[in-house]
Amino acid sequence: MPRLHILGASGSGTSTLGAALATRLGQPHIDADTLFWMATDPPFTTRRPAEERHALLLRLLPVTGQWVFSGSALKWAASLEPVYDLIWSCMRHGWLRRRRRCCGSIPLRRFKTSSLPSCPGAALSGSSLTGQLF
Numbered sequence: 001m002p003r004l005h006i007l008g009a010s011g012s013g014t015s016t017l018g019a020a021l022a023t024r025l026g027q028p029h030i031d032a033d034t035l036f037w038m039a040t041d042p043p044f045t046t047r048r049p050a051e052e053r054h055a056l057l058l059r060l061l062p063v064t065g066q067w068v069f070s071g072s073a074l075k076w077a078a079s080l081e082p083v084y085d086l087i088w089s090c091m092r093h094g095w096l097r098r099r100r101r102c103c104g105s106i107p108l109r110r111f112k113t114s115s116l117p118s119c120p121g122a123a124l125s126g127s128s129l130t131g132q133l134f
Contacts, residue, residue, distance in 0.1 A: 003061075003083055006070040008090030017090060018070025025068065030060050032071025050076065 006018040015031050022029030035056050038046040048056070053076060061067050063083045073080075 002085030003063075003066065003080075004068045004086045004088070005073075005080070005084045006068065006088045006090060007072055009072065012090040014070040014072075014090050017088070018068045022068040027066050027068055028060075029068045029070065032069070032073045032077070035060070036071075036073075036076070054079070 004018075004021065006014045006021070008014045015033070018031065019029050021027075033044065035053050036048060037044050038048050040046050057077055057080070061069055061080060063080070069077075069080070
C-alpha cells in the first residue's frame with residue numbers, strides 16, 4: 001500500500017478525507033497539526049520545536065512505511081516529498097461549506113474518487129492509484 005499526502009488549507013477537509021482513506025485502506029493516519037503543534041489548552045497555540053517535529057515526522061511516517069498524511073506541511077516535511085505515491089490537493093469551495101452547514105458530513109463511500117466531496121477540483125500527481133482506492 002502507498003504513502004499518501006492529502007494537503008490543503010485549513011478547513012478544506014484534509015483531516016476528514018485523510019482519516020476516511022486511512023480507515024478504508026487499513027493504514028495509519030497522521031495529521032500535520034498533531035506534528036506541528038504542541039498539545040495545549042486551548043489547542044494550536046504553541047508550535048513544536050523544529051527538531052522535535054522532524055524527529056516525530058520520521059518516526060510516525062517512515063519512508064518505507066504505509067500511511068496517510070493529511071494537512072499542510074510545506075517546507076517542514078520536505079524530506080517526505082520524494083516518497084509520496086499520491087498527493088491529493090483539497091480545495092475549499094462555497095458549495096461545500098454550505099452543504100456541510102445544512103446537511104452535516106457527507107459519507108465518503110457515496111462518491112467515486114473523481115468527485116470526492118471534500119476536494120472538488122482536486123489535482124492528482126503520482127501513481128494511478130485512484131482507481132484502486134474505492
